[in-house]
Amino acid sequence: MNKSLLRKIKVGIVGGTGYTGVELLRILVRHPLVEISVITSRKESGIAVDQLYPNLRKHINLKFSSPEDGDLTKCDVVFFATPHGVAMSQAYNLINHGVKVIDLAADFRLKNVDVFEEWYKIPHACPEILAMSEYGLVEINRSKLLNVNVVGNPGCYPTTVLLGLAPLLQSEQIFIDLNRIIADCKSGISGAGKKLESSSLFAESADNFRAYGVSGHRHHPEIVSQLEIMSGKKINLIFVPHLVPMIRGMFSTIYTKILPKYRDIDFQKIFEDRYKDEYFVDVMPSGNFPDTRSVRGSNTIRISVNRINDEDLVILVAQDNLVKGAAGQAVQNMNLIFGFSEVIGLEHVAILP
Template structure:
């Protein structure tokens, strides 16, 4: 059995992990932490039948790391780096769901997250946790940087084009996310009256902190066919609980038939258990993926070499907790689909 600790179990991603791992045949949940509900029980925070004790994070890291093989860290950005360092120092594997280890350059992290990186020595060994791109590295890793939700939808949709050298100039990523993407903490924009019957963009253009993550990973995919490109990213808040839909607009440098584009994506994802490649000119929707660990991708070629790619995921599953469990399955050599839909 894989002995698991979850740090930050009472956020949306933490609770999704509990739900998934409770049905995982190879997992034993050893402990859960919660700063806001320490000393309480999980069943008092969420309407669920699980009465697990909620520990303070400091107590779990100081006294109970010897009880686990891996820790999932569902902590806020900047709060995760010190905890990850303690986990790794104890010889325990870490799957971090924050942004603290996704970027290679500590200076870039500080610029976008307004916080100095105190564990920069771990950045070089952190593996970006997209199994569809880095499966072998994930299998050998002791530290996984679980990708962001928006970047997962965008990177998976564009990676085959990047590898083929087909990303040039400006690439427009128009993305919409359910309200759970903002986390469980209180903020005005996610209040019911603000979000319901509304639809609003935010941090548009080149302002959102997920932007460098997208460009770094797509640039890495394009190394064999380098070309200059820039992502223009416009996220929007959808008045739904969960799900992300990204619509990507790519001006291709040469004319490709729909069949050629479909073949390019089939070569990349034909054997991937969680990529649902749709038929030509079929568009991805939230209903293709919400409640699952899948990413649905649709290709819609237009006139004048314009390609529109649609991509959908569940932001709490393939965009967070489901992907984290997929990574754990790879790390332990289990079928990737174990406990996942």
């Protein structure tokens, strides 16, 4: 990766017009070791990026290319901020040209092709690349990610649930009953993306709270498969997502049952020890609860560990769904892969109020 020491790396973004795309841009235009070379959008090709996203005026001087014209093979790394199915169709060509691929969609999140095809209703285009790819949850998989060519950037809900549970499942010890995990998760509306759907209209979603996907959500198999990798055991997870009338932010309330033999453990300390070297994971002091605004616009995920009684441990997790839950985490992966300091370009202080 020494090339990164000599020059800025060239970055391509496929599908730069959605919310994860513009968030990648917000972060990358200020990243000191990066040059944005290509941004593609079929629909907006020829349009200046800052025409569509005026917050980027004076920060970027680039037009959207059509997917055909944008020469992605000359990039060092390409981010896919696209619907599911796009990255896998282009990954083979890119890695053949030595280009790293970071997919913000789901093409490389589920190692089991059958599970992928069941939930995403499309055949997987490159199972052999999937097999070589890694799941980009840096705090869990750091060592595996160092030399990888293709990263499946985690889903937003999975990021909160996996980092919220990891200290309880990893290493040799499993502290909780794997059959009794409930994740009650809440997301801001930007999680639904910029698609034109009636339910995402302001007049439909403001001043309102609702559950959705109760009978099944694609992030369920993603969470379960990673928890099973972590623990080496079968997991039974109940997962109910909800929508909150706020633009950004995700909050997960995770209910676990402590196994009888671990009821004397200081779980606050378990979490603090596990994450003490992680810049982006903040274990709150005991008795302090996270809120989503304290992470708004930042790559930080805040966790609070709550011992309700002898048996019950409730983990609260807050993140910005577009940053640690998507674009920020993708840049964190890029930093890691190219040997940069992991935090570079990601030191934003959350905007509060």
